[in-house]
Amino acid sequence: MKTMTQILTRRAAALCISVLTAWVGIAHAADPDADPRSTRGERHLACLQAPMLTALEVPAPPDGSPRLLRARLTFTAGDVEPTVEWLWKDAPGAVAPLEQQLRGYRIPCFEPGGGPQLVVQEFWVTPGTGKLEVGQVWPTVSAGQPSSCYVRLETNFEASRPLPKIAKALVYFRFVEGREAPVMEVAYHVGPPAFLHSVRSQIETYRRCPDGRTTSSWHQQLFTHLPDTAGQPTFKPMEFRAFLSKVKDAEKLRAHFDLSTMRCPFQVRWTMYQPALPNEAVAMGEMDDNRKVFLGWLGSLRLDLPASTEAVTFGESMTITVPCLLINLQPQR
Incomplete structure (x- = not known):
């Protein structure tokens, strides 16, 4: 095991209480009924149907070293063939047969309303033998994907009582019909229950944006409490x-x-x-x-x-x- 001093340094904390926010104003889960811990892209990949070759016939270059191909696929529906864009193709002879396979990919659980789903995958092909190394598929995003927003009525966060140790809480929240304040789920919490109570009270002050851009998607936020004696x-x-x-x-x-x-x-x-x-x-x-x-x-x-x-x-x-x-x-x- 590595100790904290091997990997970490410490700096003086400027504030006793700090609030760290990830993706403020941007919702990361388009399906409000989905587990907030998974993104739309991760859920799409969980059902991805991806038939794939194990070997290709590729002419051997002088050195015979493996060649890299990198493709970006764009899905617009669950039963529609994706478009294929080659980001890198160091083995031109492998492009056509690989692209034919990639166009057979499908996402049957595709969630409508969230825009297209882009994914990237890499392949290494060994010329001569044609051995194909298939990389993992990873989701990416397009610039036009929709976002959601919220506003905070209380900008300062304070724990309900002084806490002697570091406390942290990573929470998800979203707005639902018939409720002014958002509902909240806890992804991770370390520290006394009083800290989590303060976090919940803070989330209760959040409201929808007045311009109508708030959706029912999940937001993520990290809260951190640092005692006066602790460094960050x-x-x-x-x-x-x-x-x-x-x-x-x-x-x-x-x-x-x-x-x-x-x-x-x-x-x-x-x-x-x-x-x-x-x-x-x-x-x-x-x-x-x-x-x-x-x-x-x-x-x-x-x-x-x-x-x-x-x-x-x-x-x-x-x-x-x-x-x-x-x-x-x-x-x-």
């Missing part, structure tokens, strides 16, 4: 290879990425939501779907931390510097 826990910035050395079961990792096809080097904001939810990796700066599969994989990794450290660092972010590398990780025997 924060992660050190890390280089990518140093980050991998802190990952749980690093010797079991399997990954194949060519970072030179992703406008490297670049920086990633990696936010820890373990053990309650998957962690999150977002590239800093302009969005580029060439990085989507790599970022999805990076967010799926968990740090090797004791439960006590997870409670303190839940919701905290670090900056990871990603260099130009060819990554081919295989589980160690």
Whole structure:
């Protein structure tokens, strides 16, 4: 196990109470009856029907090294063929047969009303043998997807009573018909019940936006309480290879990425939501779907931390510097 001092630094807290908000004004679940812990894209992928080849006939180049193909698919309905856009195609001879397979993908549980669903997938094909390595499908978003909003009547959050330890709560809330204040569900909570009561009271002050843009979708918000004597826990910035050395079961990792096809080097904001939810990796700066599969994989990794450290660092972010590398990780025997 890695200790807190190996991975974390501490900075003085400017306020006793801080409120950290993720995706304020943007709803992440289009289906109000769905589990708020899953996004629309994740629910779509859960039912994705994706027939796939295991080998292709591709002429062998002189070096015979695997070749990368990266595709972005756009779905507009559950029974409609997706459009296919190639973001990277280093093996032109494999494009036609692969695209034929990709056009056979379907999302039978497609949720209407949320705009198109975009996904990205990578493939590695070995010329000569035609061996095909099929990567995981990851959802992405389009610029025109709808959002929702809310307003806060009380802008300052205060715990109902002084608390001696750090307390945190990650909650989801949404507005339902016939109710002025939103309903709330708790995704993660550490600390006394009094803190959660204060969070619930704060959420009760939220209201719909007056311009009609509020929907019944779920919103997410993180609340953090820091005692006067506590410093704000924060992660050190890390280089990518140093980050991998802190990952749980690093010797079991399997990954194949060519970072030179992703406008490297670049920086990633990696936010820890373990053990309650998957962690999150977002590239800093302009969005580029060439990085989507790599970022999805990076967010799926968990740090090797004791439960006590997870409670303190839940919701905290670090900056990871990603260099130009060819990554081919295989589980160690």
